Amino acid sequence: MDFNDTPEEAAFRAKARAWLESNVPADWRERAAKGSIQDVCKEWQRIKYDAGWACLNWPKEYGGQGFTPMQSVIWSQEENKIAPPSAAMLVVGLGMTGPMLMVHGTEEQKKQHLPPMARADVIWCQLFSEPAGGSDLAALRTRAVKDGDEWVVNGQKIWSSGAHQSDWAILVTRTDPTVPKHKGLTFFIVDMKTPGIEPRPIKQISGAAHFNEVYLTDVRIPDSNRISGVGNGWNVAMTILMNERLAVGSTGGAGGIGASWESLFEMARTLEGEDGPVIQDAAVRERLADWYVREAGIRNVNARTISALSRGDTPGPEASISKMVIGPQKQNMASFAMDLQDMAGGIMDPKIAPLHAAFQQSLLGSPAGRIAGGTDEIMRNIIAERVLGMPGDIRVDKDLPFNEIPTGGKAA
Template identity: 40%
Template sequence: MSTPNPETTVDAEGLRDLVRDLLEKHDPQATDRLEFLRARFDAGLAWVHFPTGLGGLDAPRSLQAVVDAELAAADAPDNDPRRIGIGLGMAAPTILKFGTEEQRTRFLRPLWTGEEVWCQLFSEPGAGSDLAALGTRAVRDGDDWVVDGQKVWTSSAHTARWAILVTRTDPDVPKHQGMTYFVCDMTAPGVEVRPLRQITGEAEFNEVFLTGVRIPDAHRLGEIGEGWRVAQTTLMNERVAIGGTAMPREGGMTGVLTRTWRERPELRTPELHDRLLRLWVEAEATRLAGSRLRQQLAVGSPGPEGSAMKLAFARLNQELSGLELELLGEEGLLYDDWTLRRPDIVDFTGRGAGYRYLRAKGNSIEGGTSEILRNIIAERVLGLPSEPRSDKDVAWKDLPR
């Protein structure tokens, strides 16, 4: 992410003045929602830590809370962040860091307002958790690149206008060196989206087939062959977006479980009580650690700490949802809806316990598997030796597949 401009004079009171000015000119109760969001972006109140003119004011990231609180008090509309989470948490910081001025100007405003939904074309059926082993090929053809391949587990592909895409542009060098990163138009000829039905019955994510898709070189992010470095920015921000979201005490799955515990005393047992207390303490410790992580983000880009938060989030969600199911006993075996739906968001709290239990299984896969995250923590946080790699200096084309 961008670092604050040391010459900025914007402080908390100055931001409140800017919010009051926005509200005076665009009454949120009388202004069209999209018009209000566009005006907020143009006033620099979307991401205050982004550069001036790109939704921000070059202000410290910590001051965003001041803006959000003032607008919430005025009952102003938000940009429905859960629906556009991939754009906000992954595409935007990558575009900001590696995009050209033209790319930033074109993509960031409609991304933030929610006019254009984004998805992430990273994972592939043949690459598994090893992103650098991907095989989707991009071949230069004049001012365009022609892309062929298949991506999988793509959330929001069925609603997305744009995608962040990593491809193989040079098979003759080791796998980490021959990747290039693009912005892909999801409405372009040759892009086919197919639903993947999950254990929950829903199809919130997809497989995407790319056949002869033409992408202009003007939609490349970063240099040719630097796709791995660009992707690292996306992945680190993705893990923070998943595991480092601001949460009130007893928010999320913890709140659902504790509410059931308080409302249904007949379900309690001493053993379940002990487990609930342990998980409550772990959830609170994780929540406070997330607050510290967001404070670190105010002065720099996310690092491996985001991987730890995402790992903790996945484990806690699975244990909390499992305990809720045990607490409900026979009731927990019921399932509310097996209809094949194509949701825009994942709604943990709006569905039954059976849904939460099944959907939480995906938390340890999406956004980087827990096994990969443990490797990152071991190597980059604890300083342990990395795993032996026999493919480090082998050209991608010579790797066994």
């Protein structure tokens, strides 16, 4: 693959860079360090949208610009260098729900939901995981029962990022427990203000409360909010998860705040040790070089995915490679950075900690990235089976009707 820009791509890159340099808010890092990253990201998305730089490869009628996938990639490369990172509250909409609606949504659903999503006027969350399901999404028990032109939903979801601050949600439910677990699922979009939806924030080790458990009690969803056919929820969910892993793998290792390689390198270059800047230590340079090689590998894997996107294909299982590498790497880099900071590494107060405690926050937050969108173990299974073609694990419940799968000694 030729990674050099064509003359047309080089001209577009120069145009994008010039606009970014003139329009990125100069104080966004300081504001983000003070805890207002969500507001910063929403503000930046609206600036881009109003100037014609948001969702570049989306069709114009849905709030995009109709640019090529390669132009969108070039824009992202330049944006990641100096602009605010994508916040989780926007990734669920822009990186997951939007692409899913392009594939599975009706024309009415696309026109209603995509433009306000592109401008960050409507924030989305994901109602997938459940307390008893673990890493097996197909084991979900939230039920949806048809009642006229509506569906009545009862159940519980957990680890729903930003659910307490979101306007709409993507929801996968079980509509037929008499068929194998992957075949009895149906997918919906739902207004979070619908009666019966109760988000409860979960306190995290970092002190934040970004995750939620969400209770759904007799929630009535119109059939017009169903995505794709009844029983096709698993295929829709897979489209979501492939795009989620692509979004995490594409943005998790570059730019922004926290434990990025660039910020770690800059810290090592400027941080004074006993014998001068710590980057003069061969062991430090060795670790930095190893992580740089890993990030270069991620970029090359992503380039393969970009080629698929340019052909109009859906992101494939190779996106799992980037996600599996990014999660542990961010955690390891944050831990290493805190070691380099010596006693200052234990300071969490952003007002006095080095780099506003970005690495400290990253260390506490990065384990979540190794779970969200599929655990490291699930990623390894996907890579082994669907990328390398190795035999799959034995799954004794694969072809059983869901209501015949034993659970805790009782039938489901």
